[in-house]
Amino acid sequence: MTAKIQPAIIEDVEEIYSILKGFNRPAYTKDLITDLINNKDSICLKITDNGKIIASLGARAEGRDAFWIYFVAVRIEYRRKGYARQLMEKFFEEAKNKGAKRVAVDTPEKELFERFGFMEVGRLPKWQGERDQIIMFREI
Ligand SMILES: CC(C)(COP(=O)(O)OP(=O)(O)OC[C@H]1O[C@@H](n2cnc3c(N)ncnc32)[C@H](O)[C@@H]1OP(=O)(O)O)[C@@H](O)C(=O)NCCC(=O)NCCS
Numbered sequence: 001m002t003a004k005i006q007p008a009i010i011e012d013v014e015e016i017y018s019i020l021k022g023f024n025r026p027a028y029t030k031d032l033i034t035d036l037i038n039n040k041d042s043i044c045l046k047i048t049d050n051g052k053i054i055a056s057l058g059a060r061a062e063g064r065d066a067f068w069i070y071f072v073a074v075r076i077e078y079r080r081k082g083y084a085r086q087l088m089e090k091f092f093e094e095a096k097n098k099g100a101k102r103v104a105v106d107t108p109e110k111e112l113f114e115r116f117g118f119m120e121v122g123r124l125p126k127w128q129g130e131r132d133q134i135i136m137f138r139e140i
Contacts, residue, residue, distance in 0.1 A: 008044040015053045019073045025128050054078045057087040069105035106133040
């Protein structure tokens with residue numbers, strides 16, 4: 001695999017947005033991505049393949065010991081090859097280094113997060129679209 005995982009930088013905002021805008025979720029804005037990259041307490045990662053961003057994860061510190069994952073996104077043609085797993089593993093490593101003990105997410109992709117030990121704790125019916133957002137939580 002030639003893919004590389006790195007922190008996202010401000011020049012990546014447009015390219016990450018080009019992946020997220022396909023999900024029709026109004027919360028996914030360029031301002032959100034910019035904020036997650038600029039804020040030193042947040043974590044924004046990218047995976048590149050020959051210089052092209054193929055996957056990204058963005059999460060924000062919520063208080064001293066918790067993170068909220070805003071997005072984990074992989075371009076359609078690169079899915080089911082382990083890129084989301086790479087992003088999640090790197091995220092957990094960095095979040096632990098920053099002192100996180102708890103992680104939450106709201107996501108339509110319940111199965112992915114169950115693979116990483118998250119439990120469903122709530123559900124927002126048809127939130128920002130046709131799909132339910134599942135609120136999930138785990139300790140790290
Ligand atoms: C969900 C998503 C990030 C998965 O990315 P991916 O690179 O295909 O995932 P991976 O190949 O790394 O798979 C990781 C694990 O989750 C599982 N998985 C991934 N997508 C899954 C799905 N749709 N249903 C069931 N299991 C799934 C894989 O089998 C794998 O498990 P394993 O490692 O135990 O074998 C990708 O489909 C995506 O970008 N979806 C749209 C964006 C979205 O809605 N994101 C959630 C918002 S937070």
